[in-house]
Amino acid sequence: MNASFIDMSAHAGSSLESLNEWVAQVAALTRPDAVHWCDGSDAENDALTAAMQADGTLIKLNEETHPGSWLHRSDPQDVARVEHLTFVCTTERDDAGPNNHWMAPADAHARIDALFDGCMRGRTLYVIPYCMGPIDSPLSRCGVEITDSPYVVANMRIMTRMGAPALARIEREGHFVKGLHSTGELDPDRRFIMHFPEELAIKSYGSGYGGNALLGKKCHALRIASHQARTEGWLAEHMLILGLENPQGETHYIAAAFPSACGKTNLAMLIPPEGYLKDGWKVTTVGDDICWMRPGGDGRLYAINPEAGFFGVAPGTSKKSNPNALASIQYNTIFTNVGLTADNQPWWEGLGEGAPVTDWRGEPYNAAKRPAAHPNSRFTVSARQCPSYSPESENPVGVPISAIVFGGRRPSLVPLVFEARDWTHGVLIGAAMGSETTAAATGAVGVMRRDPMAMKPFCGYNFADYFSHWLDFDNGNNKLPKIFHVNWFRRGAEGDFLWPGFGENLRVLEWMIGRVKGTAGAVETPIGNLPTASDLNLEGVALSAEAVEKLFGFERAGWQEEFASIGEYLEEYGPRMPQALKDEQRRIAAQLQD
Ligand code: SAT
Ligand code: MN
Numbered sequence: 001m002n003a004s005f006i007d008m009s010a011h012a013g014s015s016l017e018s019l020n021e022w023v024a025q026v027a028a029l030t031r032p033d034a035v036h037w038c039d040g041s042d043a044e045n046d047a048l049t050a051a052m053q054a055d056g057t058l059i060k061l062n063e064e065t066h067p068g069s070w071l072h073r074s075d076p077q078d079v080a081r082v083e084h085l086t087f088v089c090t091t092e093r094d095d096a097g098p099n100n101h102w103m104a105p106a107d108a109h110a111r112i113d114a115l116f117d118g119c120m121r122g123r124t125l126y127v128i129p130y131c132m133g134p135i136d137s138p139l140s141r142c143g144v145e146i147t148d149s150p151y152v153v154a155n156m157r158i159m160t161r162m163g164a165p166a167l168a169r170i171e172r173e174g175h176f177v178k179g180l181h182s183t184g185e186l187d188p189d190r191r192f193i194m195h196f197p198e199e200l201a202i203k204s205y206g207s208g209y210g211g212n213a214l215l216g217k218k219c220h221a222l223r224i225a226s227h228q229a230r231t232e233g234w235l236a237e238h239m240l241i242l243g244l245e246n247p248q249g250e251t252h253y254i255a256a257a258f259p260s261a262c263g264k265t266n267l268a269m270l271i272p273p274e275g276y277l278k279d280g281w282k283v284t285t286v287g288d289d290i291c292w293m294r295p296g297g298d299g300r301l302y303a304i305n306p307e308a309g310f311f312g313v314a315p316g317t318s319k320k321s322n323p324n325a326l327a328s329i330q331y332n333t334i335f336t337n338v339g340l341t342a343d344n345q346p347w348w349e350g351l352g353e354g355a356p357v358t359d360w361r362g363e364p365y366n367a368a369k370r371p372a373a374h375p376n377s378r379f380t381v382s383a384r385q386c387p388s389y390s391p392e393s394e395n396p397v398g399v400p401i402s403a404i405v406f407g408g409r410r411p412s413l414v415p416l417v418f419e420a421r422d423w424t425h426g427v428l429i430g431a432a433m434g435s436e437t438t439a440a441a442t443g444a445v446g447v448m449r450r451d452p453m454a455m456k457p458f459c460g461y462n463f464a465d466y467f468s469h470w471l472d473f474d475n476g477n478n479k480l481p482k483i484f485h486v487n488w489f490r491r492g493a494e495g496d497f498l499w500p501g502f503g504e505n506l507r508v509l510e511w512m513i514g515r516v517k518g519t520a521g522a523v524e525t526p527i528g529n530l531p532t533a534s535d536l537n538l539e540g541v542a543l544s545a546e547a548v549e550k551l552f553g554f555e556r557a558g559w560q561e562e563f564a565s566i567g568e569y570l571e572e573y574g575p576r577m578p579q580a581l582k583d584e585q586r587r588i589a590a591q592l593q594d
Contacts, residue, residue: 016171019144023127026146026180031118032125038153040163048150057151061335062344068332071346072151074209075186076361079337080376081211081218081260081441083457086193088223090461097462098572099452108194108203115190115205119182123148129167129176130160132221132292132306137396139234139292139304141225142170143177145215152181152213154334155380158309160216177201177224179215183208195219197227197460210311210336210378211260211440221290221306223460230461230469234294238454240268241287241303241399243390244509247280252513255291255303255481256405257430257454260440261376263488263501264288265312269324269388272506275540281506284390285324285383286399288312293401299479302398310386313440314338314377316350321502324388325379334380339365339372348373375439403512407486408435408451413558414487416499416551417508418528419515423474425528426483428584431467432566433485450569464576471580482516485528490550498547511536525554526591556592563589 027035038044049070052058058070088100089108096102103111126147133140145156156162170176177200184190184206191206202219204212211218225236239255246252258264268288272281287305296302310328314335317325329335339347339356347356349371356365356372365372383389392399406429420426430453437447441457450456452463459466473480486508488501511531514520522529533543533552543551567585570577 016167018174019170019176022178023125023146027125029113030116030120030125030148030182032120032123032148034124035127036124037127038129038157038163040157040166045154045157048153052150052154058334060344061346065343065345066330066333069329069346070334071338071340072334072336073360073362074337077188078186078207078209079374080209080439081457082188082191082193082207083441083443085191086457088195088197088460090198094576095461095465097464097576099456099459099463103194105196105198108196112192112194112203112205115184115192116180116182116203119184119205120148124150126150126153128153128156128162129170130156130162130216131166131169132160132216132225133304134394134396135161135165135169137304137398139294139302139396139398140306141177141220141228142166142173143179143216143220144170145179145181147181147213149181149183149208149213151208155210155214155311156216158334158380158382159214159307159311161308175200177220179220180204181213181215182206183213193219195223195460197224200224200228214311217290217307217311218458221292222455222458225292225306225460226455226458226466227460229292230465234292235301235470235473237291237293238289238458239287239291239404240264240289241291241305241401242268242270243284243286243392243399244513245282245284246513251284252402252516253286253303253399254403254405254509254512255293255401256407257433258407259409259435259438259451259454260457261313261438262407262409262435262454265310265325266322266502267505269322269386270506271323271388271503273503273540276506281510283388283506284392285386285388286390286393287383293398295473295478296397296400299477300400301473301478301481303401304395304398305383305393307383309380309382311378311380314346314348314379315371315373315375317348317379318350318352320352321350324386328381328386329379332382332385335377336380337374337377348377375445401481402516403484404481405484405486405512406430406433406453407488408433408454409438409489410434410487411436411489411491413555413562414485414490415530415553416488416490417484417486417511418525418530419512419522420483420485420528423480423483424471424580424584427467427470428581428588429483429485429528430470431463431570431581462573462576464573464578467581468578471578482512484512492544492546492550498543498550500541504541507536507538507541526588527554527559530554560589560592563592
């Protein structure tokens with residue numbers, strides 16, 4: 001082992017002792033050639049990227065058009081999350097719940113440690129101290145990821161507050177989430193993503209892909225954090241956070257949960273339609289994927305974005321769909337699995353300009369063979385590069401949430417927007433969420449499944465207990481946000497999308513804030529309060545008669561079937577499912593029969 005391994009002794013004797021001990025244990029198991037403690041500095045990043053360029057891990061993009069930007073090509077078998085290989089390992093199987101794959105902790109450690117045995121020979125072990133959330137926020141939580149992937153280090157540097165300040169906080173607090181990662185052989189048959197919520201630990205082997213390898217993200221900030229949040233009285237959610245400023249200068253913050261690759265990044269960075277812009281409406285971005293919230297002294301929910309960057313889906317990102325995202329990724333960006341133009345610019349389907357010559361696998365582009373960019377290709381970029389970046393992202397107190405939104409891809413039945421009657425009804429709406437699957441996870445795309453609160457792949461404990469935890473926030477003291485459901489993806493008889501989406505979604509947000517303030521109208525139905533087409537400002541939006549009927553209509557017969565299916569779904573969780581939620585389902589199902 002070289003000299004940098006000895007470096008770790010510099011921390012011995014401090015309250016970082018448990019960290020040192022763990023690093024030493026991992027090094028003894030994995031046998032790296034060297035150990036490097038990441039400080040997060042520019043010099044460190046420059047050295048790492050230069051080494052990755054030299055060995056082909058990173059390809060330099062056109063420095064004139066995309067300064068400081070890189071392309072990484074994954075192993076073609078390693079391009080998405082792997083839900084079938086992702087486990088929650090609690091002592092009691094029921095604590096993980098039917099929503100998770102489960103393995104007993106001892107068995108899980110034994111199986112994955114066998115893979116880690118000697119896996120870092122010839123490699124460097126990187127120690128990445130990181131903080132999820134503003135470094136000085138009481139809502140933030142720290143972790144340390146050990147990895148043998150410099151690509152992971154470079155991404156974690158963008159996605160988290162990584163390095164010296166995080167290490168100082170860990171030293172002060174004396175505890176942290178332990179994440180151990182190795183790319184292993186990138187063999188899908190030797191791959192596991194394992195979570196040990198009771199030990200605040202993660203072990204991930206055999207994948208270099210974002211959600212499997214950047215352990216601060218889904219593994220820590222959702223699966224482990226959701227478990228921590230339950231015991232500590234807060235919520236860790238798969239939600240964007242945006243600020244909506246009206247012409248009077250009031251800002252309302254909205255948190256919205258959608259499954260992966262269903263437009264969270266686009267909504268978080270929305271640019272208002274022309275007329276709204278002129279009137280002075282503005283959207284600011286606090287986060288695009290994860291939201292941690294907790295009641296403040298005034299009983300409102302305050303939210304932080306635990307992340308510092310965006311790991312967004314590239315395909316479909318264009319000047320038209322998301323100009324803020326496109327502006328953000330013109331420099332200092334890592335692209336993963338996109339195509340290349342003749343002059344080495346990144347390219348993906350839906351970009352709307354340029355032409356690919358090389359596909360994401362590095363082969364000459366051939367439209368008949370495969371798309372230029374993988375459907376789950378990504379960009380990694382600092383949130384601060386976004387023109388709509390909200391400085392409130394750094395507020396240690398967080399931002400007060402006025403509305404929570406749930407939504408999914410629902411081609412039929414579900415109208416554009418409706419409002420929950422109260423908190424319990426809102427929790428049921430979240431619990432009953434469904435969506436078509438996307439390329440963010442391996443497996444079939446476009447299959448309808450229940451994805452409660454967009455947390456199906458990410459809740460680190462039994463969904464029945466999770467719904468109870470949500471219900472508990474309605475304790476008489478809290479001033480909770482209103483809850484809404486939206487569906488941007490309703491299709492017409494011809495299969496076309498009926499709602500224009502993107503910037504026009506502001507019209508729906510405006511209605512929600514009108515409901516929060518008591519100024520906007522709605523019609524009561526068994527499924528919740530629906531706007532009529534005239535309750536929304538639709539000036540300048542051309543909607544067909546079919547669109548108006550389906551976007552603002554309530555289809556009783558279809559909802560009767562839907563509620564029967566929701567009832568069956570809740571039953572799958574057995575006696576742990578809170579009675580209040582079952583009662584709510586029955587109440588609405590009965591109303592639907594009237
Ligand atoms: O790959 S990630 O899990 O980080 C992104 C997503 O699928 O939401
Ligand atoms: Mn996500």
